[in-house]
Amino acid sequence: MPAARESLLEAAGAALAARPWPVVRMVEVAAAAGVSRQTLYNEFGGKDGLGRALVRRETDRYLAGVDRVLGVEDGARERLAALADWTVLSARARPLLRALLTGCWDARLPLLVPGPRPEELTRVVRDRAAAALAPGEWGAYRCELVVRLALSYVVAPAGDSPMKDLLGLGLSASNRTAGGR
Template identity: 35%
Template sequence: MTTTTEASVRERLLASAADITAESGWAAVTMSKVATRAGVSRQTVYNELGTKPALGQAMVLRELERFLAIVERELDAADDLVTAIRSATEHILVMAEGNPLLHALLASAHSVSRGNEPASNNELLPFLTTDAQPLIAAATAVIDERLDRFPDVDLGPHQRAVAIDAIVRLVLSHVMQPGSSPAATADDLAWIVARVLRG
């Protein structure tokens, strides 16, 4: 199949774009630089990802999937549901703390029109703030799937959805605006989840 090669090229392209964004901001990302860094021609970028906004969206989506992969792994690892949520939350927060791309996006919120730097860093920030609904939906779906494995959830479908939505929003809130350490926050959120799920 060509799938392996195809995914590999696309993966390398997105990784290159993420690197450049983390180093110099999204405005500094050009199709040429992405292509060069990935060892590929510029047109391959267009063939693979289309336009630059599409590249940005794919890059953010890829990073989201990296986070969601951790969530899936942690939710599958633990036996206890609350422990699973706690572990997934802590891993997400730790991962967020040390994620250069995420920090580049968040940093773009502050210095918007600073000096000679370009101002268009903010094209991607809405994915985390005002247009976070796709992100919330994706995370919600992942948790919803993995939650079937646990027997001690006796909530109706609506209440179940509400609870999942809440934990996703809370984690996202702490990603953008950390309260204390990831471990402490994970403890707190796990306590809330415990109270909500089996009140």
């Protein structure tokens, strides 16, 4: 029942956005998805299984977005800047993604369930970035620096995401020299 599964995940995600996970009720998720509670239990086994599926889906969505951003036909610098910017903005908007990227889980979210640790997710993104760029353009080390810089803005926000400016893109006349070094 792929359609029921996706409807249930959408309903659970909406419920999680509206209230803390501990007060989300399975009967409400099933009703919002338009399926029976038994269907929900058949698909996920219970609330823990539903939480694991939400975490997995969030991870998959993030990595699909990474691939989408890196697949744009721009230069390496532009693609990495877009990846960093997109990561920061996505994590701000999606608390579950923020928890996955930082390891900082709060009581509003499903309990930490087996899934990728932040350092594993960082490594996957670094490797995908390095593979998406032409050999020698930036290398894995520099890709990891960009990913970790983005994560620093997720952990300690500084207003609007300035990734493009930090990577030397979109520089104003007053800071072109510093950005071009």
